[in-house]
Amino acid sequence: MRRGLEYKRGGKMFRINGIKDWIVLILFIIVSGTACAPPGGSGFLRKEFLEYENVAILPFEGDDTGEVSKAFARNFHKRFPQISVLGGRTFLDDPKAEKCNLYQMDDATRLKIGRRVGAQALITGTIYSPSILSWFLQVKIMDVEAGRMMGRSTVEIHSLGVADTEEAGRLAVEKLSLQ
Numbered sequence: 579m580r581r582g583l584e585y586k587r588g589g590k591m592f593r594i595n596g597i598k599d600w601i602v603l604i605l606f607i608i609v610s611g612t613a614c615a616p617p618g619g620s621g622f623l624r625k626e627f628l629e630y631e632n633v634a635i636l637p638f639e640g641d642d643t644g645e646v647s648k649a650f651a652r653n654f655h656k657r658f659p660q661i662s663v664l665g666g667r668t669f670l671d672d673p674k675a676e677k678c679n680l681y682q683m684d685d686a687t688r689l690k691i692g693r694r695v696g697a698q699a700l701i702t703g704t705i706y707s708p709s710i711l712s713w714f715l716q717v718k719i720m721d722v723e724a725g726r727m728m729g730r731s732t733v734e735i736h737s738l739g740v741a742d743t744e745e746a747g748r749l750a751v752e753k754l755s756l757q
């Protein structure tokens with residue numbers, strides 16, 4: 579009586595019969611499936627947002643190089659060319675001290691930044707990595723005056739390559755579907 583699994587590949591016989599072999603095989607399948615999985619995500623954008631003329635894109639939290647923020651800004655401008663895109667750390671008095679996460683930003687800071695540059699909405703994002711093989715980009719669009727959420731986008735990227743920053747920016751804009 580045989581135990582385990584045997585298969586032939588390239589003229590060689592392989593046998594999987596121990597617990598270690600099964601664990602390695604299962605991990606290989608999981609990693610292969612995760613690395614090949616298409617990026618996912620979701621999002622919304624209120625129709626009223628299309629009437630805006632100016633938005634300010636603040637530096638994304640967790641984007642130390644600024645590449646993801648820039649990729650999002652480029653892709654946002656391609657999709658919404660009628661909206662002027664403002665951006666950069668110059669909007670903040672002290673970028674390290676002031677929080678760029680819109681959920682943590684108080685009304686006074688949001689109004690100050692928006693009025694300083696003439697933006698009707700502020701766009702910011704957060705990058706976080708729950709595992710070695712994937713990372714998330716969450717983007718939020720807030721009305722400066724009312725503090726109302728005008729849009730949100732979340733995308734998951736399944737690798738850590740340099741080209742993935744452009745892909746993340748493109749997907750985050752793509753997921754802003756009108757409601």
